[in-house]
Amino acid sequence: MSSTESEGGTSLQVVPLKHWGRQIGAVVVLVLVAMVVHTLLSKIPAPSGAVVCHTLNGVKTCHPVVVWRFSWNTVGEYLFNPLVLGGLWLTLQITFWAMLIGITLGLVVAIMRLSHNRLLSGIAWFYTWFFRGTPVYIQILFWFAISTIYPQLTIGIPFSVAFVHLNSVTLFTPLLAGITALGTNEAAYFSEIARAGLISVDEGQIEAATSIGMTTSQTMRMVILPQAMRVIIPPTGNEIISMLKTTSLVAAIGVLELTGIVSEISAANFKTVPLLLVACLWYLLCTTILSIGQFYVERYFARGSLRNQPMTPIQRLRHDLRGIKGKFRTRRVVIHS
Amino acid sequence: MVAARGVTKSYGALQVLKGLSLNVERGEVSCLIGPSGSGKSTFLRCINHLEKHDAGELLVEGELVGYEQRGDKLYERSAKQICGQRANIGMVFQRFNLFQHLTVMENITIGQIKVKGVDEDTARQRARELLLRVGLEAKEKAYPVQLSGGQQQRVAIARALAMEPKLMLFDEPTSALDPELVGEVLDVMRDLASSGMTMIVVTHEMGFAKEVANSVYFLDQGVIEESGAPGDVLENPRTERLRGFLSKVL
Ligand SMILES: Nc1ncnc2c1ncn2[C@@H]1O[C@H](COP(=O)(O)OP(=O)(O)O)[C@@H](O)[C@H]1O
Ligand SMILES: [Mg+2]
Numbered sequence: 001m002s003s004t005e006s007e008g009g010t011s012l013q014v015v016p017l018k019h020w021g022r023q024i025g026a027v028v029v030l031v032l033v034a035m036v037v038h039t040l041l042s043k044i045p046a047p048s049g050a051v052v053c054h055t056l057n058g059v060k061t062c063h064p065v066v067v068w069r070f071s072w073n074t075v076g077e078y079l080f081n082p083l084v085l086g087g088l089w090l091t092l093q094i095t096f097w098a099m100l101i102g103i104t105l106g107l108v109v110a111i112m113r114l115s116h117n118r119l120l121s122g123i124a125w126f127y128t129w130f131f132r133g134t135p136v137y138i139q140i141l142f143w144f145a146i147s148t149i150y151p152q153l154t155i156g157i158p159f160s161v162a163f164v165h166l167n168s169v170t171l172f173t174p175l176l177a178g179i180t181a182l183g184t185n186e187a188a189y190f191s192e193i194a195r196a197g198l199i200s201v202d203e204g205q206i207e208a209a210t211s212i213g214m215t216t217s218q219t220m221r222m223v224i225l226p227q228a229m230r231v232i233i234p235p236t237g238n239e240i241i242s243m244l245k246t247t248s249l250v251a252a253i254g255v256l257e258l259t260g261i262v263s264e265i266s267a268a269n270f271k272t273v274p275l276l277l278v279a280c281l282w283y284l285l286c287t288t289i290l291s292i293g294q295f296y297v298e299r300y301f302a303r304g305s306l307r308n309q310p311m312t313p314i315q316r317l318r319h320d321l322r323g324i325k326g327k328f329r330t331r332r333v334v335i336h337s
Numbered sequence: 338m339v340a341a342r343g344v345t346k347s348y349g350a351l352q353v354l355k356g357l358s359l360n361v362e363r364g365e366v367s368c369l370i371g372p373s374g375s376g377k378s379t380f381l382r383c384i385n386h387l388e389k390h391d392a393g394e395l396l397v398e399g400e401l402v403g404y405e406q407r408g409d410k411l412y413e414r415s416a417k418q419i420c421g422q423r424a425n426i427g428m429v430f431q432r433f434n435l436f437q438h439l440t441v442m443e444n445i446t447i448g449q450i451k452v453k454g455v456d457e458d459t460a461r462q463r464a465r466e467l468l469l470r471v472g473l474e475a476k477e478k479a480y481p482v483q484l485s486g487g488q489q490q491r492v493a494i495a496r497a498l499a500m501e502p503k504l505m506l507f508d509e510p511t512s513a514l515d516p517e518l519v520g521e522v523l524d525v526m527r528d529l530a531s532s533g534m535t536m537i538v539v540t541h542e543m544g545f546a547k548e549v550a551n552s553v554y555f556l557d558q559g560v561i562e563e564s565g566a567p568g569d570v571l572e573n574p575r576t577e578r579l580r581g582f583l584s585k586v587l
Binding site for chain 2: 204207211212213215216218222226227301304305306307
């Protein structure tokens with residue numbers, strides 16, 4: 001070990017502790033990842049048993065045709081298929097509208113639940129109990145069947161005058177039924193998320209807002225909700241990502257979004273695996289974009305809750321690179337005597 | 338300015354205020370002292386109707402707080418009217434209660450803009466003046482978590498003053514502070530008192546009370562046991578209770 005005398009102290013080289021367990025673990029994981037990548041990119045003899053032959057210098061040699069194990073060429077063929085893209089677009093639309101209904105209605109349910117009025121909080125409790133307590137699949141089928149239960153919808157004064165009659169079969173398309181079912185179901189889950197967020201805000205904040213003359217609604221909008229967001233956003237990101245995939249259940253009532261459309265196509269051409277992969281790739285892309293969005297939204301609403309803002313991924317990458325560079329420099333500490 | 342006559346308040350079976358009376362003139366500083374649980378916070382909260390009193394009369398500037406008298410009945414005021422009354426009364430809390438998601442500047446302007454309808458530039462201008470007054474002109478972009486307790490409390494005072502209140506209520510404004518930070522907050526309050534603000538201050542800082550208060554009220558178990566000029570009350574306590582209390586806090 002080198003040690004040099006410096007002004008007023010001794011400088012010693014620091015030898016970091018070796019973490020053997022961690023390093024062995026990392027190697028094992030690396031091998032497993034390599035195996036997965038290898039098998040994803042491997043080729044196998046074509047299932048049809050086809051062979052190619054060619055003659056070289058009068059000698060004829062034959063070998064079986066090889067194809068991608070995961071039929072990547074077919075995946076490529078269908079990735080931008082207009083039908084698939086149409087299904088993807090439908091998935092995004094259903095997700096958007098269902099989440100919009102879920103968040104708005106869920107917020108109302110959460111605020112009702114926290115109300116001092118027993119009737120309002122009771123109804124809110126019942127709503128959550130009912131919609132969380134039954135399978136969303138059944139709820140979708142119910143909303144689809146609503147036109148058989150209520151063939152005619154009437155707008156008017158309850159129990160007396162009717163202004164307009166609407167035919168619910170034409171009004172309530174399968175798409176609308178699907179969105180409504182997913183949205184009202186989501187509202188039940190979101191209301192619990194929102195409630196947790198709202199009660200996480202310190203009571204002192206409400207007192208302070210009230211003491212400067214804010215009304216109840218101003219206090220809710222300007223003081224409580226923005227602070228509740230910090231608690232609400234992470235699980236909501238989860239809900240959106242989950243909704244993206246739950247939309248596939250509307251295939252049950254004949255709405256062909258991404259999953260529905262690839263099943264439909266593969267039922268006709270039997271290219272099941274590559275088409276499922278096509279759907280997966282699109283879902284993964286959407287999820288990735290949503291996760292990135294979530295990071296920045298979280299960061300925005302975390303302002304004021306931490307003394308220092310968390311780093312963005314780009315900042316973190318720079319920071320890590322600097323850290324790696326630093327590793328190769330010898331670290332020294334000066335011990336003052 | 339503030340007149341209380343026989344104010345009572347109960348939480349369920351527990352009567353916290355048992356017929357409390359006091360009178361605070363315009364420009365006066367009144368200190369409310371008393372043991373923990375004696376109802377000091379509850380009384381302050383009744384004054385700006387954060388809490389409803391059960392019986393008795395509570396007037397701020399000759400107006401009944403939260404109620405309106407028509408004939409021989411008291412009608413509760415609408416939420417909007419009550420908010421209007423509150424905006425004229427500033428309140429400073431033991432735990433500061435700054436809006437955590439807003440910067441110092443936004444904390445001070447939000448009430449002016451959203452409650453009083455002042456335009457943004459005027460509000461900012463006024464906020465800057467107030468920050469200068471509490472000695473925090475460099476902190477307008479900071480979030481509350483980035484400030485020390487003393488700084489947060491000074492911002493909280495500025496936030497209350499931004500509403501141009503006629504009356505300021507302080508509920509143990511220095512009790513949550515480290516000892517070395519108490520002085521900076523008391524300085525701001527002293528300055529405010531000398532500018533002629535009417536103040537009701539719940540405090541355990543007897544030095545402050547002696548120096549700044551026009552009158553001191555000793556509250557014990559929901560009634561005012563003793564009151565008068567700080568020199569009389571704090572130096573020549575008449576009751577055994579006050580003597581006991583003072584020996585503990587001094
Ligand atoms: N919201 C409430 N519900 C029930 N009891 C309360 C409530 N607020 C205060 N109290 C009780 O009222 C009494 C007076 O409280 P408080 O006014 O905070 O006293 P102080 O500020 O003088 O310490 C205490 O016994 C307290 O427990
Ligand atoms: Mg108190």
